[in-house]
Amino acid sequence: MRLHISLEDDLVVQLDRRIGRRRRSAFISETLRRALDDEARWDDVEAGIGALSDCGHEWDADPAGWVHEQRVADARRVG
Numbered sequence: 850m851r852l853h854i855s856l857e858d859d860l861v862v863q864l865d866r867r868i869g870r871r872r873r874s875a876f877i878s879e880t881l882r883r884a885l886d887d888e889a890r891w892d893d894v895e896a897g898i899g900a901l902s903d904c905g906h907e908w909d910a911d912p913a914g915w916v917h918e919q920r921v922a923d924a925r926r927v928g
Contacts, residue, residue, distance in 0.1 A: 856864075868876045908915035920926055 864873060864876065
């Protein structure tokens, strides 16, 4: 789909210097895709805020020990 957008002159100069005039659309498309993926991840993070209670977890007494046990219990983990 074609889309008309306006960019500041200095951005276009930097874009052309970095990737060339013939790759503008591909670069902008990929950059926009990444930005939208990032936004979606932040939506997920924000939706999860408050999902866990502040106490009553099996790791409360010794968080470092709990993490260590989780790591050594995973047979796929190397090292």
